Amino acid sequence: MITGANRGIGLGLTKSYLQLGHTVIATYRKDKESLDALKSDFSNTLFTFPMDIQHEDSVKSTFKDISQKTGQIDLLINNAGRYGSNQASVKSTMDFTDMLVTYQTNTLGPLLVTKYALSLIEKGADKKIVHISSKVGSIADNGMGGAYGYRASKCALNMINKNLSLELPHITTVVMHPGWVQTDMGGANAPITIEESVNALVQTIDRFATNDSGGFFERTGEPIPF
Numbered sequence: 001m002i003t004g005a006n007r008g009i010g011l012g013l014t015k016s017y018l019q020l021g022h023t024v025i026a027t028y029r030k031d032k033e034s035l036d037a038l039k040s041d042f043s044n045t046l047f048t049f050p051m052d053i054q055h056e057d058s059v060k061s062t063f064k065d066i067s068q069k070t071g072q073i074d075l076l077i078n079n080a081g082r083y084g085s086n087q088a089s090v091k092s093t094m095d096f097t098d099m100l101v102t103y104q105t106n107t108l109g110p111l112l113v114t115k116y117a118l119s120l121i122e123k124g125a126d127k128k129i130v131h132i133s134s135k136v137g138s139i140a141d142n143g144m145g146g147a148y149g150y151r152a153s154k155c156a157l158n159m160i161n162k163n164l165s166l167e168l169p170h171i172t173t174v175v176m177h178p179g180w181v182q183t184d185m186g187g188a189n190a191p192i193t194i195e196e197s198v199n200a201l202v203q204t205i206d207r208f209a210t211n212d213s214g215g216f217f218e219r220t221g222e223p224i225p226f
């Protein structure tokens with residue numbers, strides 16, 4: 001299952017897992033043309049559901065529908081996220097309303113999805129949860145500052161992942177940095193294509209086991225300091 005699957009890294013992950021022969025539950029917030037375009041090639045293995053991870057009602061009702069389609073989720077990729085407006089400096093105007101939306105989306109959203117996915121993950125073969133976080137959520141790696149809202153939201157997501165790993169030791173739950181990627185969020189100057197990022201992510205995710213749980217990793221599997 002992949003959230004935010006209609007564009008960017010989420011769409012790349014969806015295509016990659018479908019091409020590898022997996023069944024994919026792909027969720028989107030509003031636009032699904034890109035996913036519909038895949039249905040002719042993957043009519044038996046691609047299932048799409050609307051879900052806005054900012055709203056519990058939406059997550060809850062989507063999982064009611066998903067449970068009618070499948071009895072298990074082997075791998076949940078909490079990919080959906082937002083950058084928000086750039087809260088660069090405490091000395092300039094800060095949009096706290098926008099920062100709250102970023103926190104709801106990047107931090108609470110994945111936790112909500114995991115909460116409602118858990119009974120299906122428990123029945124899954126792999127029992128893996130991957131949170132697409134960001135290296136800018138690392139306190140140890142923060143040499144530049146800026147992006148207050150986005151950095152804090154991903155840092156808090158890393159903490160949520162660690163908590164999940166302690167509470168659910170039989171599930172492998174990790175946070176990953178996909179690289180700086182050419183998406184709407186990453187922009188055209190990013191050095192890595194979606195395909196490059198996704199190929200590495202998929203290979204690394206496949207190798208994860210319970211002893212990696214709670215960790216923070218590059219797309220290649222190198223650990224990132226918290």
Ligand SMILES: NC(=O)c1ccc[n+]([C@@H]2O[C@H](COP(=O)([O-])OP(=O)(O)OC[C@H]3O[C@@H](n4cnc5c(N)ncnc54)[C@H](OP(=O)(O)O)[C@@H]3O)[C@@H](O)[C@H]2O)c1
Nearest residue numbers: 004008009029052053054080081134180181183184185186
């Ligand atoms: N690109 C990078 O360089 C980079 C670097 C580090 C980490 N990341 C992380 O990688 C993940 C994917 O990023 P991306 O670059 O692919 O970004 P993107 O191209 O901007 O796509 C973001 C995706 O998240 C979805 N989304 C946002 N808010 C949502 C909500 N409330 N409910 C459901 N879906 C929502 C979007 O749906 P809509 O189409 O409906 O807006 C879209 O599918 C994010 O978590 C991001 O923080 C990206």
